[in-house]
Amino acid sequence: MIKHLMLLLNMFILLVLNSVFSDVAVNMTAADQVEAGDEIYVEINLSKSDYDSFARFQQEIPAGLNAVPVNTANADFSFKDQKVKFIWLKLPDDQNITISYKLQVNQRLKGKFDLKGTFSYISDNERNSVAVTPQSIVITASATIDPKMIVDIKDFKNLVSPVQQSKTGIEQVKCIRQTPYLADQGNDYIVNLLVNKGNKEKFAKIQEDVPDGYSAVSLESKDAIFTFKDQTVKLLWMNLPAEKYFVVSYKLVPDEGNSEKPNLNGTFSYIESDNTLSINIVEKDVNLKNAAPENLLAIINSTEAISSKAISYVQPQDYSGKVKIEIAESALKLINENSKLTNMLEPESGIYYRVQIAAGHRPINMDRYFRKYNLDKEVRIEFHEGWRKYSVGSFNVYKAARDYRVHIWNTTTIDDAFVSAYNDGKRVVVQEALMITNHEWYR
Secondary structure: OHHHHHHHHHHHHHHHHHHHHOOOEEEEEEOOEEEOOOEEEEEEEEEOOOOOOOEEEEEEOOOOEEEEEEEOOOOEEEEEOOEEEEEEOOOOOOOEEEEEEEEEEOOOEEEEEEEOOEEEEEEOOEEEEEEOOOEEEEEEOOOOOOHHHOEEOOOHHHHOOHHHHHOOHHHOOEEEEEOOEEOOOOOOEEEEEEEEOOOOOEEEEEEEEOOOOEEEEEEEOOOOEEEEEOOEEEEEEEEOOOOOEEEEEEEEEEOOOOOOOOOOEEEEEEEEOOEEEEEEOEEEOOOOOOOOHHHHHHHHHOOOOOOOEEOOOOOOOEEOOEEOOHHHHHHHHHHHHHOOHHHEOOOOOOEEEEEEEEEEOOOOOHHHHHHHHOOOOOEEEEEEOOEEEEEEEEEOOHHHHHHHHHHHHHHOOOOOOEEEEEEOOEEEOHHHHHHHHOOOOOO
16 A cells, blocks of 8 residues: 555656656646537647757547647647647747647537646657646536437447447448439430448449340449450449549440340459458449439448458559559559550640540450551550540640641541540540630631
C-alpha cells in the first residue's frame, strides 16, 4: 500500500515540477455541460515560448462525439479512430497560439466524460509533453428523443460493431446490378451497374457471365475498357473514375428467336494492399437509370456489404513501380490483343484535332487492316463509348486537320473520315474546341 502511495506521490511531484518549470503551457476551455444533439466549442491556448519545431496536440474523444475543426493555426487537423490531432511540421512564429474545434454530440447520449489532452513538441532533439488539465463535461439527455433510445456515453461504443466503426456506408466497396429490363424499343435488355468504389483509385474490373443466346454492347463504360468475349462481359479500369460512386451500363442483344430472360452473375474486383480482392455483384430491384445522386447514395447505404475474398494474382514483376497484379495484367493483355501498346492513343495537353478513319466493336489486326490504305501517318486506337475508334494525325489548328481529312478522301477509299477534337485528352465537340481557341470553322 505504501509503495503505491509513494509511486503516486512521485508522479504528482513530476507533474507539478513540469508545469512550474516548463516554459510551455497549455490551457483548455470548454463548456462543462451540453444537451445531447448540440455542440461543444473547445478552445486550446498554447504558450510555446520560442519553440518552432515539429509539434502535436492530441485528445481522445469518447464514441458518439464527432470533431469538426474551427481554427487550426496552420496545423494539419485530423479526426480518426476517435482521436483529435493537430500536427505542425513547424510551429508558427507566434509565442501564443489558439486552436479550436467543435464536438458534435449524438442525440442519444447522456452522462459524463473527462476531456483530456497532450501537447507534444521537440526540444534539443528530445520529445517533451505537457498535459492539459482534464475537464469534466456533462451531457444532459435530449427532451426530443424517446427515453428508451437514450444511452450512457460509456456504453455507446458497445452499440457500434468494429466493422461499422471502421467502414460505414459510402466507404464500403459495393457493386449493385439493377434487375435487367427491356429497352424502350426492341428485345434488348439493359443492364445497369452501380459501383461504390470507396477509397479505391486504380485497377478494377467488372466481370459478368452472359447466358448463351445473347451478345453484349457497351452503353456507358465510364472510361473502362469494355469487351465481350466467350460470353463474358469485362470492364477494366487502369484508373477508376473520380466519383465515389457511378453507374455503368451495357445492353444484351438476343439472338434471333431468343425470348428467354437473361440471368446474370458477376464479380467486382479491386486492389487492397497490393492484393486483388473480389466481391459478388448484388442484384436488386432498384432504378439506376438517370437516378439522382441522393437516390444512388440511398441505394448504396441500404445494400448490405458483401465480404471480399482474395483471388489469384501474379507476384512481383514491376509494373510502373507497383506490384503487377491480375487486373493490370488483364488490361495489358486486352490492349495487346487489340493492338500493339504503341498504337494506343495517348492524351495530349490543350486543344488538338485528329482525323477519325474507322470505328467498330470487335478487335482487328490494325497493321493488316490499314496497310492497304498506304497512310503516311500512324493509326492509333482509343476506346470511347463502347467503340474502338481509329484516328490519325495530331493538329493544333482545325484547318490543318480539315485539310488532312480532304487528303484522305482524295488519296484513299475512305470516304467517311472526319475531324475529331480533344481537350487535354478528352473528346469534345469540334465547335467547342473552336470556341476555346478562337479558330474559324472551315467546311
